[in-house]
Amino acid sequence: MPDAESTPDEEVYASPDELGGPTSSYTPVAYDNLDQAPDTDDHPEEGRGGPLQLLDLPKVPKLKYVVGPSAIMLGASLGSGETLFWPSLVARYGWALYWIFLAGVLVQFVVNTEIQRWTLATGESVFRAMERVHPAIPLAFLFGGFASLGWPGWAASAAKVGAAGLSLGTYRVLDVAVPGWRILGIALMVLIWLTYQVTPLMYNVVERFQLLLVVLSMLAALVLFALIGSPAALSGLPASLTAPGTQPPPTAIAVLLGAIAYAGAGGYLNLSQSLWIREKGYGMGRYQGRIKNPFAGDDPETVHEDGFSFPPDSPNLERWRGWWRVTQLEHLLTFVVGLILVTTAMVTIAVTQAPGTDLGGVDLWLVGIAPAVGPAATALIYVTLFLALFTTEYAIIESFVRNSSDVIYELYGRDAGWRLPRLFWGLLTVFCGWGILILALPIEVENPFNLLVIGAALSGLIMWPYIVVIQLLNARRLPAHTGPGWGRAVAMWFAAGFFGYFSVLLTGTFAADRLGLAVFDVSTVVLGSAPGGYLLWLGYGLIQAYVVVRVTQAKIDRDGSEKTLASGRGPFP
Template sequence: MSDGRVGPDPDDPSRVESTDEDGTRDERLEPKQGVTGGDDVYASEVEGKQYRGTWYLPLRYAELEESPDSDEYPEEGTGGSFRLADLPRVPRVGHVVGPSAIMLGASLGSGETLFWPVLTAQFGWMVFWAFVVGVFTQFVINTELQRWTLATGESIFRAFARVGTYWPWAFLFGGLVSLGWPGWAAGAAQVGATALGLSGSLTVLGFDLATWKLVAVGLMALIWLSYQTSSVMYNAVEVFQIGLLFVAIGATLMLVGVTGSWVEFSRIPDAAQSVGSLPDGIDIAVFLGGLAFAGAGGYLNLSQSLWMREKGYGMGNYQGRVKNPLRGDDPEPIERDGFTFRPTVTNLRRWRGWWRVVQLEHLLTFVVGLLVVAPALMSVALRYAPGTTTDAIQMWLGDVVPLLDPIGSFLVFAILFVALFTTEYAIVESFVRNSADALYESYGREAGWDLPKLFWRLLTAFCVWGIVIILVFTSPFEGREPFFFLVVGAAMSGVMMWPYTALVLVMNTTRLPEHVQPGWGRVAAMWWASGFYGYFSVLLVGTTLTEFGIAAFETAPTILGSSIGGYGLWAVYFVVQAYAVGKSAAGKRAASGTVPDADEASGWFS
């Protein structure tokens, strides 16, 4: 594809065809006349349907022309040059649904089922504004995480490594701290055991184990086994998660109807006056956890880049997928350095089409799904557990369920179990996929490691680790129920979102060429996102240090009134924010007018 032609050429020597073990052909289908009229921007119906699984078009990487060092192509940083290939034609939104559905599944068992319902029960709709803000803020962050992969095919961790090889290691550590505790598996097991009346303990190999622990171990084993059903690891996750989502969403809507809790929605307008304020006595850790998980949050969000590569979005269509090393011997190379496209008019129009599809897929799946499910569960919690003083799981099981009829009780148990299990499933998937990619790009590739084998080994190790944690620690752990695991992980996820939001903002405005950079509207939205998560991260760090007896780091929400160390934390916040704003604005100005016809691809919120 080095001759500048747009659209794949069956006779191109760089084009390779292969067939997966499951029969999926990895080849580009030409548009059919009469279906799209030979459109060179949008894919035909036949071509678009190939994305309903995952689609990979292998190219002879070494034979492709390398991108020159110019303003029209991404900056190489510490990596090598990109290879030139045309951007694939644009499919319909319905053909590429998948990555955002997994993200929605990751969200249901965290903020939408636990954090926000318990916050609403405690403080009413006064906190609802923060949930809505959190959802739309994560919409912007998640789609910006997709931008580099859409434009180059590289994962976000490879992009981070181009900035500095220490960044993947830093986020890997943060992911381990925030997601290394099997809180959702413990929560799902506790709910399942209670629903089935399996209280008490059983003796196994001479040890007395709580019944919920045995259920939790079974769930972790089930997650591991599910990956063995497909030759492409991602495909198994997508199928299982979408199926579980239908169950959770359907049961939630039925619960609202059975309980009559829809009447609580009439009180939402009265809470409009509380926008921007926090109720007295709110737990900052739980609140930041809610903000992080007004969506998926933290380390989970970084998976959006990897899932879209596996699905075949944009230039990711030319990158390989992570195959199951136990099924077949047809590996697909994840190239060290990705791809980029010449800024021809057709490619620029394709980029604009792809960007519209990416945003719509995330908006219609992730955002709409959250705005339907979460308020529904908030209304039930507010109606049946107003002013609760318990944690979220105990609120549902101890406050709400006893007040419901058998149908309502069954629906609550079903929703909690499925939501917590979908989240645990997504957490295992996200942690393993992110960590495998971070390790591979930081060290493993140069050491000759095989990415699919690394993925499989990490999957096995992480599931075993979760089982060990579940079995070793008692419940309650140091007087705390499994919800304790969730609060710790969620708060850490919120803190992690601040640095990577700022990093992605700077990276996308200084290292990508003009025609694929975010528009000024999105840049401003990312300024907000960085400031939003940074502010609450400083509050959390200050509060946590104060609780550990280090009063010098106390931070006040109004900033004024903080302790000496607290002012130091706020100073760090303002320095980071000023750098991100200044660097991104300078990057946008420097790129302006450097690519002819860039307006074919760009826009205010592009």
């Protein structure tokens, strides 16, 4: 039984001298000399993977030393839902939709921190955890991630905004007429690639660059609100939320699901939270290893295949509680507060300046709003959009490459003798090169927003299955003292139901309207659906019921253990 005596603070919290600074932290360990975690209820279930090594949790740092991962996630969000999707949706259909945005943000707070849970407790990435269940699971999400993020839509949009703001015309390159926005877009992709080459630890430059871009984007949005926003509309927001709006038509389901997914970063991007906190050195990730630039000259760090587990004694349980608290605070104060602040400002501007608009995406700002405001505000609109879109494209490249290199390395590369840093660098080069190729080809992309809608909808579709997988992983494979509490279990049921509901609506509507398969038509209230639509709703209900039953069984089994201590749960358990 764990020691119930209180633990001195110096045994739980790290001093500034022990931390060194607010950068990525790593503590090398003699991995092969550690004891293996025993096969008991005190430690995570191994599944298909190797054994976990037994080691104490690191001491808990202050909040300022862990800021970073959620700032990158915020950057991935600014150029999608916050500036493109939600302002146009609320301006067109009314403030009532803003409730869905708020629900989406809170749902993503829960989902993102649950994505972090396995890494915090073991040091392993969420993809390694999925592989312990079945190798096909992380591979499926890799393909889904490429389908949703493979087109450089944000780079194209940022380039078009920048080219319009700078009045770039058409230039002749090798005797071929090339629009200026394509040249700018290619330059942005090259710039992103180059930033990774300046430091040995690639995560550090990403974090610093994203923090700078996020701060600039937020300041630009707030100054824009001060210029053309309406304080009166903002003060009347509580009443506006209850005002009736226009019901979005079925054809808007793709945009709505994309906006819900992008009430945050969404889709494949959210899974990066696991890898970013490992790189930053959260919890047991402090021992797991980081990805260094293979050409920077520093000695590489071993990224271990299998992670760690800690004995549930009093000091470790107190440290777990501290890590869980600081992890959630970092995500709440950086990601959630930042999202709500920027989105509220941008939505208020859109509702004030373009009520009832049928314009979406960049056109809302450049065609619907910019001509009606002064030159200073117009210039700031260009700056705000460019910063937000470029910040998002940077985060997308970082997220896709980091996630995909982890999946490929653990499934194939490790056994083949590949080095993870070289794989990361190679994928970075290929993905940036892919974006450059798409931007260089004479493919018509007069309205990149339509491509963003497709990617956003696909991002929403893959969220339902990975929310299901993650809650089963955390509830059934983590021990009671690190697993989710009942409040978290219920919140994840709601998250799965939330995204599953809109996924069924999108799937049925697409099949009926785009493929001509009317048999799969679905109704928003279920009743009145076509026969195939009822089958879709039935499948949705069965999956939800299965998850509820399996999580409940696991919770009852684990919560019956005497080792479920309050000190191990932490706030927002």
